[in-house]
Amino acid sequence: MTVIHVFPGQGAHRLGMGKELFGRYPHLVRQADAVLGYSIEQLCLHGPEERLSDTRYTQCAMYTVGALSYVDRIRTTGELPDYVAGHSLGEYVALFAAGAFDFVTGLELVAKRAALMAQAGPGAMAAVLGITAERVREVLAGDDAPPVDVANLNAPEQTVVSGPPDDIAAAVELLKRETRAVVPLKVSGAFHAWPMAPAAREFEQFLAGYRLAPLRIPVVSNTTARPYADDEAAELLVRQLTSPVRWTESIGFLLDRPEPEFHELGPGQVLTGLISQIRVGRPVPAGASG
Missing domain, CATH: 3.30.70.250 (Malonyl-CoA ACP transacylase, ACP-binding)
Structure with missing residues (x-):
């Protein structure tokens, strides 16, 4: 069996998300509040909804809830995944899970990404x-x-x-x-498209100030639909801003692993539904191997 954790991105957010998690991990919640300058718990549980749907806040909220969901899953099951993948913003949670950066560093990257994407103009x-x-x-x-x-x-x-x-x-x-x-779609930006090019250039400069650690778990990239190679994380995170999310191909790669078992961690079941559609649309591989 191949255990795979997947993490949703923007669009899966909703008021009340993370309710069962904030009280279990107060130290991480305090760290998030210190980075962001506001209460992430208050935002996720009480909004207002207009603020939670603003990409500057949505991305930070989704990263935090996704990361807490992963920590809780590992703590309660004691089982590490064999692969991880995230849809758009969810890829940052996957990289956190794989050890590319710690919780706070990931949130700093997400907050900067969100701010730059918001500044890119209407889309x-x-x-x-x-x-x-x-x-x-x-x-x-x-x-x-x-x-x-x-x-x-x-x-x-x-x-x-x-x-x-x-x-x-x-x-x-x-x-x-x-x-x-x-x-x-109810979004305010042209995400994963050419209008994000200025944001990508500035994000590349920002990322240069960080050193990302080697991955301990394979992460399937949105941009390539294949696992990250060593020392490739920063480049792919920049490209992700203007490149399409190749989710169908990413899941196709994972479905070719031996006995794939998917677990969606984070609010909702959007990715679970997409994975079901992708399964139906392709034959089951014969003799698949890792």
Whole structure:
């Protein structure tokens, strides 16, 4: 059996998340409050919801709850995972779990990432359901298509596009000719797309001030859909800001491990649902090995 822990990102956040965890790990909660300058418990449990949904706060909240969830899982089961992976922001929790950095360092990185992404200017994203990513790309390659990027490859027929608000609105109208299931997302930025390039450049400079430790557990990268190589973490975290989240391929890699057993740690079951869709959309490998 291959034990795999996966960690959700923005979009899985909700008021009340982490309720059962904050009281169990007061020392980590105090550390988070000291880094952030506000009560993370108050934010997660009581909001206000508008603040919790602001990416500057959402990312910090999701990282904290994800990290506490991982610590609690290890403490209660005594079982380390064989692989870890996170969706977008969740990749930082995966790297914490793998020992790339301690809890506080991870939160410092996430807080800076969130601030830079918020400063990148207004953006929008939309989920396209019911058609393949290949067809989405074909539509977006047309002469009349606006300059938007494929941001998330979430499942065989669930793709997210990202870009400036007016361009996403135009892309939605084009894509509705292919499928009626095109859903604008409640985000304020063009995440994992070209408008994040300035944020990526500044984040690269910020990351240069940190030394990331060797990974003790394999982490499957959003950017490559394969485990991080040694000394690759900083480069991939920068690329992640403008590159698509290759979730379908990442889970495909993990499904090829012997008897994969997934555990989603953090609020909700968004990733569990995506993993089920990905399983259905591919054959079970014969003689899979690690």
